[in-house]
Amino acid sequence: MIQLIRISKHYDRRPALSNVSLEIEKGEFVLLMGASGAGKSTLLRMLIGAERPDEGQVFVQGKNVTTLRRSEIPYLRRKVGTVFQDFRLLPKKSVFENVALPLLVQGVSPSDIRRKVTEALRAVGVEHKRDQLPVGLSTGEQQRVCIARAIVNGPVVLLADEPTGNLDPALTGEIIELFKLINARGTTVVVATHDPLVMAQVNRRVITLSDGALVPEQKVFA
Amino acid sequence: MRTLLYWFREAWANMRTNRTTTMVAILTTAFTLACVGIFLLLYVNLRAAAGWLQDDIKIMVYLDDRSSSEAISNIEQQFRGDRAVAAMYFISKEQALGEFKAQFPSESHLLEGLGQNPLPASFVVTLSPPFRSPDAVKRWSERVRQTPGVAKVDYNQDWIDALATIIRAIEVVALGIGVVLSAAAVTIIANTIRLALFARRDEIAILRLIGATTSFIRIPYLLEGAVLGGLGSALSLLMLKFLHELFRQQMQETGRLSGLDHLIAFFPIPMCVALVGVGVVLGCAGSFVSLRRFGEAKA
Numbered sequence: 001m002i003q004l005i006r007i008s009k010h011y012d013r014r015p016a017l018s019n020v021s022l023e024i025e026k027g028e029f030v031l032l033m034g035a036s037g038a039g040k041s042t043l044l045r046m047l048i049g050a051e052r053p054d055e056g057q058v059f060v061q062g063k064n065v066t067t068l069r070r071s072e073i074p075y076l077r078r079k080v081g082t083v084f085q086d087f088r089l090l091p092k093k094s095v096f097e098n099v100a101l102p103l104l105v106q107g108v109s110p111s112d113i114r115r116k117v118t119e120a121l122r123a124v125g126v127e128h129k130r131d132q133l134p135v136g137l138s139t140g141e142q143q144r145v146c147i148a149r150a151i152v153n154g155p156v157v158l159l160a161d162e163p164t165g166n167l168d169p170a171l172t173g174e175i176i177e178l179f180k181l182i183n184a185r186g187t188t189v190v191v192a193t194h195d196p197l198v199m200a201q202v203n204r205r206v207i208t209l210s211d212g213a214l215v216p217e218q219k220v221f222a
Numbered sequence: 223m224r225t226l227l228y229w230f231r232e233a234w235a236n237m238r239t240n241r242t243t244t245m246v247a248i249l250t251t252a253f254t255l256a257c258v259g260i261f262l263l264l265y266v267n268l269r270a271a272a273g274w275l276q277d278d279i280k281i282m283v284y285l286d287d288r289s290s291s292e293a294i295s296n297i298e299q300q301f302r303g304d305r306a307v308a309a310m311y312f313i314s315k316e317q318a319l320g321e322f323k324a325q326f327p328s329e330s331h332l333l334e335g336l337g338q339n340p341l342p343a344s345f346v347v348t349l350s351p352p353f354r355s356p357d358a359v360k361r362w363s364e365r366v367r368q369t370p371g372v373a374k375v376d377y378n379q380d381w382i383d384a385l386a387t388i389i390r391a392i393e394v395v396a397l398g399i400g401v402v403l404s405a406a407a408v409t410i411i412a413n414t415i416r417l418a419l420f421a422r423r424d425e426i427a428i429l430r431l432i433g434a435t436t437s438f439i440r441i442p443y444l445l446e447g448a449v450l451g452g453l454g455s456a457l458s459l460l461m462l463k464f465l466h467e468l469f470r471q472q473m474q475e476t477g478r479l480s481g482l483d484h485l486i487a488f489f490p491i492p493m494c495v496a497l498v499g500v501g502v503v504l505g506c507a508g509s510f511v512s513l514r515r516f517g518e519a520k521a
Contacts, residue, residue, distance in 0.1 A: 048431065050431070070436075071435070071436070074430075074433045074434060074435045074436075075433065076433075077430075077431060077432065077433035078432075078433035082431055082432075088424070088427075088428050088431070090425055090428065092235075101428075101429070101432055102432040102433060104225065104228055105429065105432060105433055105434040105435070105438050106433065107225055149432070
């Protein structure tokens, strides 16, 4: 599903990623651990073509992301859902409109948009907030809406960059459970975090980055 | 359809959010295009005036006093067979004298002192439309001048040449000013769009991340530029129409160019539509400039 081959990336001669190679199978739930600046976000950004490696190759679902033309990148991103620490919801659009956005850019019909958005909002438990603006939601609810937007078009991969960074431990647990549910439906999930609490709650494969380099995998759970 | 609605809604939202900037952009574009429009209006009216003069041109073919009636008849036959000649009539020496006396009664005694009629007989020729350009008139006149029995060929070419020179000068000035001020209009709109892009940079980043294509992101801003350019152009036409009416009214009140004021025309409707279209194109160009710069920085 995801394959990175000898990836290196430098910012102003400072290495962000050094010779990273890894594979993630279809349907896996992987935690990408590491301190701030370890290279987690850079790696995730490479999976959606937002960064290009200086060396090496990135494959997502058999497609070489490093050689994709700029015009092909939007079509890759439609298969990969992304969840952000800061939610990145459009403040002047309702919950429904925010979640509908990925479908709208693909030209999905209005009736399908209504059905899929309702399903996604129901799946993350914020269906009753559909007409509210993000500003009226709690942080946990905003993150749920962000997740709904990421899964609304049925992506094959879900990437989450520090999704619990702004949440308290109770909400963190709820969001992790949500990711597990999404993963159970067959979506490959990659969560980048520095939070040991997340690692304890997930109990799945852990990939650790340190100063841009891959640390040999310490433990693999069922 | 929903996507189209989304684009229009986004363009409208941009304009509503930056209301002041939008108004300033429309007004400055209108003033800028109105400056170009003044020259264009002048040009259109002078072109029309040149057209009337050219259509109304009468060529006087004066005949030699020593020409026999057979030679005059030959010339007449030659003109009748000439496809450049649309119409012609003959003025005899006596008719010429009669017309002179009728037109200048106080000066008629001058001719009486000469004893004999000094005015020559002539043909007054109107050329057919394809032969009315200044060059064609000149060529035809020179050819006829060589004809035996013809003393002189005359027409009001000086007037037409002078007008043609003025029109050419205005054409060059209007083109120069048009290019400079159109570039100014593009810059004004480009800056407005740049502000809109800056205000919505986070939104654009999100759209990119969820798989929006470049054209999906750009179209609302192109629409906004088109609306700014189109409205600016329409407003400039209204301003020009107001100035045009004011000018005509002044002409009527002061009595200057009396009887000609109705000939000072405004742009015809198709040209007004075309000018609004030019505004739309300039607006789109302004948006495109900003989008390209923005795209290079953020893609």
